[in-house]
Each structure stands twice: as structure tokens, then as C-alpha cells.
Amino acid sequence: MTDPLRPVFVERRAYRRRRLMDAARLLPFVGAVLILAPVVLRPEGRAMTTAPTLIYLFAVWFGLIVGAALIARRLDDEDRGAD
Amino acid sequence: MVPFNVLLAVALGYVAFLFLIAFAAERAAQRGRGFWLRSPAIYTLSLSVYCTAWTFYGAVGYAARSGLEYLTIYLGPTIVFLAWWSLLRKLVRIGRTQRITSIADLISSRYGKSPGLAVFVTVLAVVGTTPYIALQLQSVTLSFSVIARSVDGGWALPNVNATAFVVAAGLALFTILFGTRNLDANERHHGVVTAIAVEAIVKLVALLAVGVFVVWGIAGGASDMLSRIARSPIAEAAAPGPRWVALTALSAAAIICLPRMFQVMVVENADERHLSTAAWAFPLYLLAMSLFVVPIAVVGLEILPEGQNPDLYVLTLPLQEGREGLAMLAFLGGFSSATSMVIVAAIALSTMVSNHIVMPIWLRMNGGRGATVSGDVRQIVLNARRASIGAVLLLGYLYYRLTGGTEALASIGLISFAGVVQVLPALVGGIFWRGATGRGAATGLAVGFAVWLYAMFLPSFGDWVMPAHVLAEGPFGVGWLAPERLFGLGGIDPMLRALLVSLGPNTAAFVVVSLLDFPSPLDRLQAAQFVNVLDNSRRPAGWADTRAEAEDLLVMAQRIIGADEARAIFAEFAHEQGKAGALPDPTPAFIERLERELAGSVGAATAHAMIAQITGGASISVEDLLAVADETAQMMEHSSQLEAKSRELARTARQLQEVNEKLRELSEQKDAFLSQVSHELRTPMTSIRAFAEILMAEDGLSGEEVRRYSGIIHDESLRLTRLLDDLLDLSVLENGRVSLDSQECNLHDIIDSAVKATESIISGRAIEIRREATAENVRLRTDPDRLRQVFINLITNARKYCAAASPVLRIRVRVLRDGIIVDFIDNGDGIAPQHRDIIFEKFSRLSDQAAAGSAGLGLAICREIVTRLGGSIAYLAGEAGTAFRVTLPRQADGRAPVRAGADTGVSSEGEAA
Incomplete structure (x- = not known):
């Protein structure tokens, strides 16, 4: 995006909002890496042990949900504030 | 034990309850009291149509067979919902601004409102969804028979097929009742959505109840459960990495591409902000749904007799333990999963079928008369939709009968997923890549669909469609064409292979054709609209020139969206245009808006075609x-x-x-x-x-x-x-009628005669005149009499006005390259600066003293003469007394006045002196 009218620097609030959007965009990639890690990074030929992996996956899953909720809530608040 | 009658009563009672809920929600929405119907919670719960009977029953079976792999079916959608900000928000915004009615409508609308693409995606969706509907019917009948078998003495289910048919018919009835109440797909189906939300709660509660019962009722709590898992047959699973990745990607793609998911996520979305709640709440729902899957599978494997169908552990475990109530709840949960999926899928498919197949055919059959012929289009669309719902469910039932209901639930589900996922390249490419073209999308879809049909769908019917030898050895013995070893990919996982051989060529064809293609103007217009939807929600400039009559449009609109609604829209627009009547001017803006309204009812391509019939321009062309x-x-x-x-x-x-x-x-x-x-x-x-x-x-x-x-x-x-x-x-001079008598003469002679002439004048005092005889000796071409007159005037003035005790007049001559300067400088008082400009004006006399005999015309005449001679006269400032400078050209041709002092260099011609 090379919009000549877009200011180079934005004030603090808008800056925070942009970073929040960055986080929202980044989150699925973080999630994908964390979710695929236990199988993809497993040494060749070794089977996956169900119980520990199960705990790991649910922990990651829950963490991602909390992260998404925090970001979504903040973005929502910003939206309402901006109106 | 559960008597059949009780089971039937509970099932029917539950269905009646759903009808009531749906009815109440519709009533509330109609009365405008249904604000809670538009809450983020309802939206999130409605998204749970993703969790079908396959999820409810099949996930446990999946876990019992392959361990944790079932989780990929939930983790994929989780990743997609984490990407709500960049992906889902865009989809929903496009859906709302373009009034998209289905995924086929989205693809068609994006690629130049192409009717062909819409038909194609519709067929793909129907073919891809039919197995899934069959799966739901199968699961419901299976669950019926499971409970039936458990009864002591046993009552045989009268007829499994009849049960499936009754279920299908009942679902069709419900869908028709609540899914086709209003025509505009953008008006939410509040009844359906609310019923689905309730069903979402029922299935979650049921699965959680069974899970809690298993972990804390049968096993001894969480830690005991973990140790049981570690001792179970699925304690370790091979879980090959590529398959894991492929399944996650597949389910992630499916949640965007599944027609029913598109329906609840985009079409039924009431407020874009609901997404921000669904972004975390829906993954949470999925997490809860999958939390107890492994424990149920492990305990089922442990305590249930060998040979039990693991797909039904959710039902058979409570029954085994003698918990009929829990089993009933589980049954209702499974029933909810199946019905909600079928209802939404039927609505989505029927919208597509009626908008993209039935309506275009109807329009074609009515020829050019189109929507202005008599007949209620609105009723036709509604009937088409109702018929489509029936047809879709009938197809599902037929598929169920054909496949015999023997497949493992999970494999049918995956085949279905892989089918609808063929839309993914066109969909994602369409909303993120402006270069994606209609022909590219069509080619990609065709390739992907063909491979999927050949390699996955047809083999699923069994021997009678595709013989075993073809399956294994390929048609005509061509090995690399065998569905199981397509393109030589025999060694890898079937799932991964199916995805690679269908999505790979699909994407490649889509990209390559798009790169080589040049899209139509409408295609490009829509591309910009879709890709930049978040930056600017501008409207497309589609109808540049129009011959449409507002009345024709009104007649047509009434037939499609109903008389009152159409009149309201027209009146509103007329008001916006500042017109008093009910008919607005058919401006391009209005036609666009109307097209969009109609698109909400019959789809973008059809609406475009209908408007085109009236406005006369099918689409904008390059011309x-x-x-x-x-x-x-x-x-x-x-x-x-x-x-x-x-x-x-x-x-x-x-x-x-x-x-x-x-x-x-x-x-x-x-x-x-x-x-x-x-x-x-x-x-x-x-x-x-x-x-x-x-x-x-x-x-x-x-x-x-x-x-x-x-x-x-x-x-x-x-x-x-x-x-x-x-x-x-003066008059002669000023009128330019003076005739100059130019001749070669000597400046010295002219000054001589002028001085002599002034001496003869008696009046005035004597004045000493100092001259530079050698410098004066300059030859020039001018009118000597006129010039003499100027000089006389200047000398006379000096004699008259010089106030010095012994007046002296110095006449100084300098020769420049192209002119001569003659200065007359006396030793008087000079002229005050403010008067220097006016002395050359007529009748200007600075004082009355000594003015006798002068009318004040002298200097004015001098200026006229010198100007005629091509020179200039000016007061010379900076001298001791009064000084005038006369500048003359060497050749007085009466044309070019010489700029005084323009050049100070003495020219070589000066030697003539």
C-alpha cells in the first residue's frame, strides 16, 4: 500500500490498534505451527503417544482461544471507541 | 430398557419442541422483539452445524481406529477462526455488501456474475453434500436400531429404509416450513437459526454428559482416565505427519467451502461484529465437543464386547451401563447433529439450485419476455426452492440406499469434504487475487471436480460402479490411472493422495489459466470490488447507460421480492432522489441497488440477467x-x-x-x-x-x-x-501628420544656428553658452529644422528660468554606438523631483514669474518632435542645475526610439566626428 496521503507515523492509539491487527493476523500462523508441531517434529518412525500429546494439544488449543478472545475483545473495544 | 414407543415419543416430542422454538423465534423477529436472535451467542451456536452426526458419533469411532487423528477435524477450523480478522471478516463483508446468497453465488458474482460458474459450483455442492446428507440419515437410523436392539426380547426396527425415509421427509417438511418463509436469503431465517442454536446446546450437553459419565462414572477420574488411555490399544498411533497436515488443511478448507458453513457463517450473519466473538467462542465449542472423545473411545474399547461399531460408542456405552436416560440424551444429541446439518445444507443447496439452475432455465423458457410476463416470479422462486429442498433430501436418501449404509462414517465425511474443497482455489484466489479470472476458476474447478469424481467419489459406491480391477489396476490396465495409484502416488496415504491429485491440478489450472487470460470488464470490476472490500466499500459502476423504465423495473421487482417490499424500496429511492412520486428515475445507482436487492432473492447472475432484459444492456462491454x-x-x-x-x-x-x-x-x-x-x-x-x-x-x-x-x-x-x-x-505633431525632412547634417551646425536664433530674441537675460566644439562635430541623419526648434526651446528656457547670478548653459555632446546624447545643463536651481514628470505636459508651468510670453507648450512640443525623430528627451537628474538630455539616433527614420544610455561604449563610428 503506497498511499501518498497516508501519514508515515500515526499517533499512539492508532499505532496500538495496528499492532493489535498484526497480532490478529499472526495468530493463525502461530496456531498452525503449534498444532502441527507434535506430529511434524516427531522423530522418524516413532509413534505418537496419545495421552501426553492429548494434553499438549488441548493446552495449546485453550491458550489460542484465550489469546484470540483477548485480541478480539481489544479490537472490539477499539471499534466501539472509534465510533 | 427403552420401549420403542417411548423412544418414538421422545423423538417426536423433541421435533415438536424444535418446531415450536422455530415458530416462536419467527414470531418474535416479526414483532421486532427478537434482538436476542441477533446476538453473537446465537451466531456462534449456529456455526455448530459444522459438528454433524459424523462428529457426534463418528469422532469416537475415528479415535478408536486411529487415535488422535480425529482432532485434525476440529483443529483445522480452529486455525481458520483464529484467522477471522484477515479471512472471515473479508468473506462476511463481501457477503453483506454484495448480498451474496450462497457459495455458488459468491463464486459466480466474483467472476463477472457468470451463470455458468454458478451452475458448476451448485452441481459440485450438491454432489459433494449428498453423501453427507446420506451420512446423517444413516446415523439417525443406526442410532434408532441400536436402541431398538438393546431392548430385551428385541423389537426389530420395522424397516430401516422406511425409517430413513420418514426422517428425510420430516426434515424436508421442517426445512420447507422455516427455510422458505421469506424469499430474500439475506433476511435471516430466524426460526431455523434459533432451532439450530438450541440443537447445538443439546448436542454439546449430550456429549459432555456422556463424557463426564465415562470419566467420572466408569473410570475413576482424570488421572485414572489418562492411565487407561496409556494402557489402551490407541495409546500409541502411527499418525504420519503428512496425513496429519493434510487432514488439518482439509478440514480448515472445508469450513470455508462447505455450503452449509457458508450459509450460517456468511449468509445468516446479522452483524459483522459477531465474528469477533465467534473467533474464540466457536473454537471453544469445538474444544468442548472433542474433549471427551478419546476417553469415550478408550473406555468403549475396554469394556464393550468385541465387534461393536465404535461409531456408536456414544450410544452403546450408556446402554451397556444401563443408563437409558443418558442414552436417550445421547440419542437426542446425535439426532440434533444430524438434523441441524441436513436442514442448513438443504437450505443452502436449495437456494443454489433454485437461483442458479431453476430460475435461469425458467427465464430462458420465457424467452426475451423475461420477468415482465404475467405470472408471479416470487411464487415460482419459492416453489423452486421448496422443490429443491425435497430433491436434495431425496438425493441424500437415494445415496444412502445405493451405498447401503455400510461405509464407515468417517470415510464418507472425508470424501464429502474433499469434494467441496475443490471450490477453495477459486474462492480464496477470488477474494485475495485480483488477477483471478472466470475462465481460470472454471478450468480449475472442472479439473479438480473431475479428478475427485474419478478418484474418490465413484469408488465410494463400490463394485457395481467401479469394478475392483479398475480400482486396483486402472482402466484398460493403465496403472498410473488407477484411482488408488493415480499419477503413481500409490505409496502415500489415500487421503493425502486424493487431496494432492485433485487440489493440485485444480490450483495449477486455476492459476495458469488466470495468468494467461484476459478477464471481461465485469470480471475485473468485481475482482476489484471483492479484493478491496475491506479498504473501500464502494459500489460498482455497472449500469453506465440505461433505457430502463422505472415502471418495468417495478413490475419485475414486485414479482420477485413482493409488491410491498418492492414499492418500499422504490419509494425510498425516489425520496432519496428528491422526487415526490413513488417511481424514482432509473439512474445507474438505482439500478445497481435494485440489482443487489434482487440478487438477495435470486442470486447475482440471475438478477443481473433479469435487469439486463429490461435495461437492454446485458453487461458493460469494453466499448x-x-x-x-x-x-x-x-x-x-x-x-x-x-x-x-x-x-x-x-x-x-x-x-x-x-x-x-x-x-x-x-x-x-x-x-x-x-x-x-x-x-x-x-x-x-x-x-x-x-x-x-x-x-x-x-x-x-x-x-x-x-x-x-x-x-x-x-x-x-x-x-x-x-x-x-x-x-x-503640437496638434500636427501629436496627430502624426508631420512630415520629416530627413537629411545628412552636422550636429555642430544645428546647435550653432539654434544659439544664434536665441541671441536674436530680445527678452530674457544674456546667458553664457559653453560648448564642446569637437564633440559636436557629429554627422547624423535627421530633420535639422525640427531639431533646431528643440534646441532653441531648451536654450530659451535656460535663458528664461535660470536663476543664477551669472547664468551659464553647458551643451555637452556624447556619441554612443547607435545614438547621440545632447545634454543641456545650466547652473540654475534645477527642478524639484516631484515636478520632473509634469514639465513635459502641455500648459505646465512651474511658476507664473517670468512666464510671460509662454503658454507652457515648449517642452511638450520638444518631446513630440524628439519622439518623432526617433529619440527621447528627459530631465537629467544628478546635475548641478537644470539639465535636459536629448537622445538621438544616428539615423532618424522616425521609427525606433533609442533607449537613452543603453550603451555607453563609444562606437567606431565616433571617428566621423
Whole structure:
């Protein structure tokens, strides 16, 4: 995006909002890496042990949900504030 | 034990309850009290149609077979919902701004409102969804029979197929009742959505209840459960990495591409902000749904007898433990999962079928008369939709009968997923890549669909469609064409292979054709609209030129969206246009808006075609765009011409004003001149008359007196004559009628004769004249008499006005390259700066003293003469006394005045001196 009218620097609030959007965009990639890690990074030929992996996956899953909720809530608040 | 009657009663009661819920929600929405119907919670719960009977029953079976792999079916959608900000928000925004009715509509609308693509995606969706509907029917009948078998003494389910048919018919009825109440797909189906939300809660509660019962009822809590898992057959699973990744990707893609998911996520979305809640709440729902899957599978494997279908552990475990109530709840949960999926899928598919297949055919059959012929299009669309719902469910039932209901639930689900996922490249490419074209999308879809049909869908029917030898060895013995070893990918996982061989060529064809293609104007327009939807929600400029009549449009709109709604829209727009009546002008903006409204009912392609029939322009062509561009260019040129003209007019007006001002000044000058002349003439005339009267009247005048008086008369007459001469002179000079007698002469001679002439004048004091004889010796071509007149005037002035005790006049001559400067400098007082400009004006005299005999015309005449001679005269500042500088050209041709002092260098011609 090379919009000549877009200011180079934005004030603090808008800056925070942009970073929040960055986080929202980044989150699925973080999630994908964390979710695929236990199988993809497993040494060749070794089977996956169900119980520990199960705990790991649910922990990651829950963490991602909390992260998404925090970001979504903040973005929502910003939206309402901006109106 | 559960008697069949009780089971039937519970099932029917539950269905009645759902009807009631749906009915109440519709009523509330109609009365405008249904604000809670539009809450983020309802939206999130409605998304749970993703969790079908396959999820409810099949996930446990999946876990019992392959361990944790079932989780990928939930983790994929989780990742997609984490990407709500960049992906889902865009989809929902597009859906709302373009009034998208289905995924086929989205693809068609994106790629130039292509009807062909819409048909294609619709067929794909129907074919891909039919197995899934069959799966739901199968699961419901299975669950019925499971509970039936568990009864002591056993009551055989009268007829499994009949059960499936009754279920399908009941679902069709519900869907038709609540799914086709209103035509506009963008008006939410509140009843359906609310019923689905309730079902979402039921299935979650049921699965959680069974899970809690298993972990804390059968096993001894969480830690005991973990150790049981570790001891179970699925404690370790091979879980190959590529398959894990492929399944996650597949389920992630499916949640975007599944028609029913698109329906609840995009079409039924009431507020874009609900997404921000669903972004975390829906993954949370999925997490809860999958939390107890492994424990149920492990315990089922452990305590249930060998040979039990693991797909039904959710039901059989409570029954085994004698918990009929829990089993009933589980049954309702499974029933909810199945029904909600079927209902939404049927609505989504019927919308597509009626909008993209039935309506275009109907329009075609009605020929060019289109929507303006008599007949209620609205009713036709609704009926088409109802028939489509019936047809979709019938197809599902037939598929169920054909496949015999023997497949493992999970594998049918995956085949289904892989089918609808073929839309993914066109969909994602369409909303993120402006270069994606309709032909590219069509090619990609065709390739992907063909491979999927051949490699996955047809083999799922069993031997009678695709014989085993073809399956294993390929048609005509061509090994690499065998569905199981397509393109030589025999060694890898079937799932991964199916994805690679279908999505791979699909994406490749889509991208390559798009890169080589040049899209239609409408295609490009829509591409910009879709890809940049988050940046600017501008409207497309589709209908550039229109011959549509507002009344025709109203007639058509009434037939599609209903009389009241159509009138309301027209009136609203007329009001916006500032018109009093009910019919707005058919401006492009209005037609676009109307098209969008109609698109909400019959889909973008159909709406576009219908409007086109009335407006006469099927779509904008390059020529149209060029014409518009031309017009714009012409208008711009025209306006710039106008601007130039107005600038010119302003300039002319200014000039006129200036000229006018000058005329006024001239007129004033003339008046002043006349009064001045009259005054100047009057003064001598008065004295002449007075003395003449004395001479006439007085007899006894002495000779002395007579001489004196007649002398005065003579003097005054002379002065009058001189004045008249001067005036005449000036007039001649000013009118340019003077004829110059140019001849070669010597400046020295002219000055000589001028000095001599002034000496003969008696009046005035003597003045010493200092000259530079050698410098004066310059030859020039001019009118010597005129020049002499100038010099005489200047010398006379010096004699008259020089106030010094012993007046001295210095005449200085300098020769420049192209001119001669003659300075007349006396040792008087000089002229004050503020007077230096006016001394050359007519009748200007600085004082009255010593002014006798002068009318103040001398310098004015001098200036005129010098100007005629091509030179200039100016007061020379910076000298001791009064000084005038006369600049003359060497060649007085009367044309080019010489710039005084333009060049100080003495020219080589100076040697002529």
C-alpha cells in the first residue's frame, strides 16, 4: 500500500490498534505451527503417544482461544471507541 | 430398557419442541422483539452445524481406529477462526455488501456474475453434500436400531429404509416450513437459526454428559482416565505427519467451502461484529465437543464386547451401563447433529439450485419476455426452492440406499469434504487475487471436480460402479490411472493422495489459466470490488447507460421480492432522489441497488440477467467503458476550453476597462486642454481689445501713447500668434501628420544656428553658452529644422528660468554606438523631483514669474518632435542645475526610439566626428 496521503507515523492509539491487527493476523500462523508441531517434529518412525500429546494439544488449543478472545475483545473495544 | 414407543415419543416430542422454538423465534423477529436472535451467542451456536452426526458419533469411532487423528477435524477450523480478522471478516463483508446468497453465488458474482460458474459450483455442492446428507440419515437410523436392539426380547426396527425415509421427509417438511418463509436469503431465517442454536446446546450437553459419565462414572477420574488411555490399544498411533497436515488443511478448507458453513457463517450473519466473538467462542465449542472423545473411545474399547461399531460408542456405552436416560440424551444429541446439518445444507443447496439452475432455465423458457410476463416470479422462486429442498433430501436418501449404509462414517465425511474443497482455489484466489479470472476458476474447478469424481467419489459406491480391477489396476490396465495409484502416488496415504491429485491440478489450472487470460470488464470490476472490500466499500459502476423504465423495473421487482417490499424500496429511492412520486428515475445507482436487492432473492447472475432484459444492456462491454471514458475526456476538454474562454473574456473585460479609463482620462485632458487654451487665448485677447478700444475712443492721445498702446497690441498679437503656432505645431505633431525632412547634417551646425536664433530674441537675460566644439562635430541623419526648434526651446528656457547670478548653459555632446546624447545643463536651481514628470505636459508651468510670453507648450512640443525623430528627451537628474538630455539616433527614420544610455561604449563610428 503506497498511499501518498497516508501519514508515515500515526499517533499512539492508532499505532496500538495496528499492532493489535498484526497480532490478529499472526495468530493463525502461530496456531498452525503449534498444532502441527507434535506430529511434524516427531522423530522418524516413532509413534505418537496419545495421552501426553492429548494434553499438549488441548493446552495449546485453550491458550489460542484465550489469546484470540483477548485480541478480539481489544479490537472490539477499539471499534466501539472509534465510533 | 427403552420401549420403542417411548423412544418414538421422545423423538417426536423433541421435533415438536424444535418446531415450536422455530415458530416462536419467527414470531418474535416479526414483532421486532427478537434482538436476542441477533446476538453473537446465537451466531456462534449456529456455526455448530459444522459438528454433524459424523462428529457426534463418528469422532469416537475415528479415535478408536486411529487415535488422535480425529482432532485434525476440529483443529483445522480452529486455525481458520483464529484467522477471522484477515479471512472471515473479508468473506462476511463481501457477503453483506454484495448480498451474496450462497457459495455458488459468491463464486459466480466474483467472476463477472457468470451463470455458468454458478451452475458448476451448485452441481459440485450438491454432489459433494449428498453423501453427507446420506451420512446423517444413516446415523439417525443406526442410532434408532441400536436402541431398538438393546431392548430385551428385541423389537426389530420395522424397516430401516422406511425409517430413513420418514426422517428425510420430516426434515424436508421442517426445512420447507422455516427455510422458505421469506424469499430474500439475506433476511435471516430466524426460526431455523434459533432451532439450530438450541440443537447445538443439546448436542454439546449430550456429549459432555456422556463424557463426564465415562470419566467420572466408569473410570475413576482424570488421572485414572489418562492411565487407561496409556494402557489402551490407541495409546500409541502411527499418525504420519503428512496425513496429519493434510487432514488439518482439509478440514480448515472445508469450513470455508462447505455450503452449509457458508450459509450460517456468511449468509445468516446479522452483524459483522459477531465474528469477533465467534473467533474464540466457536473454537471453544469445538474444544468442548472433542474433549471427551478419546476417553469415550478408550473406555468403549475396554469394556464393550468385541465387534461393536465404535461409531456408536456414544450410544452403546450408556446402554451397556444401563443408563437409558443418558442414552436417550445421547440419542437426542446425535439426532440434533444430524438434523441441524441436513436442514442448513438443504437450505443452502436449495437456494443454489433454485437461483442458479431453476430460475435461469425458467427465464430462458420465457424467452426475451423475461420477468415482465404475467405470472408471479416470487411464487415460482419459492416453489423452486421448496422443490429443491425435497430433491436434495431425496438425493441424500437415494445415496444412502445405493451405498447401503455400510461405509464407515468417517470415510464418507472425508470424501464429502474433499469434494467441496475443490471450490477453495477459486474462492480464496477470488477474494485475495485480483488477477483471478472466470475462465481460470472454471478450468480449475472442472479439473479438480473431475479428478475427485474419478478418484474418490465413484469408488465410494463400490463394485457395481467401479469394478475392483479398475480400482486396483486402472482402466484398460493403465496403472498410473488407477484411482488408488493415480499419477503413481500409490505409496502415500489415500487421503493425502486424493487431496494432492485433485487440489493440485485444480490450483495449477486455476492459476495458469488466470495468468494467461484476459478477464471481461465485469470480471475485473468485481475482482476489484471483492479484493478491496475491506479498504473501500464502494459500489460498482455497472449500469453506465440505461433505457430502463422505472415502471418495468417495478413490475419485475414486485414479482420477485413482493409488491410491498418492492414499492418500499422504490419509494425510498425516489425520496432519496428528491422526487415526490413513488417511481424514482432509473439512474445507474438505482439500478445497481435494485440489482443487489434482487440478487438477495435470486442470486447475482440471475438478477443481473433479469435487469439486463429490461435495461437492454446485458453487461458493460469494453466499448461501453471506452465510451464513458471518451465522454469524460470530451467533457474535460470542453470544460478546459470553457475555462480558457472565460479567462480570455476576463482579460478582454480588463482591457476594455483600461481603455475606458484611458478614454475618460483623455476626455478630461481634452477638456482641461480646451479650457487652458481658451484661458491662454483670452488673456492677450483681453489686453488687445482694451488697448484697441482706448485707441478708438480717445481722441486726444499723444503720439507717444498711441505708439505705446499699439506696441502692446502688437506684442500681444505676436504672443497670440506664437501660441497659435505652438498649438498648431503640437496638434500636427501629436496627430502624426508631420512630415520629416530627413537629411545628412552636422550636429555642430544645428546647435550653432539654434544659439544664434536665441541671441536674436530680445527678452530674457544674456546667458553664457559653453560648448564642446569637437564633440559636436557629429554627422547624423535627421530633420535639422525640427531639431533646431528643440534646441532653441531648451536654450530659451535656460535663458528664461535660470536663476543664477551669472547664468551659464553647458551643451555637452556624447556619441554612443547607435545614438547621440545632447545634454543641456545650466547652473540654475534645477527642478524639484516631484515636478520632473509634469514639465513635459502641455500648459505646465512651474511658476507664473517670468512666464510671460509662454503658454507652457515648449517642452511638450520638444518631446513630440524628439519622439518623432526617433529619440527621447528627459530631465537629467544628478546635475548641478537644470539639465535636459536629448537622445538621438544616428539615423532618424522616425521609427525606433533609442533607449537613452543603453550603451555607453563609444562606437567606431565616433571617428566621423
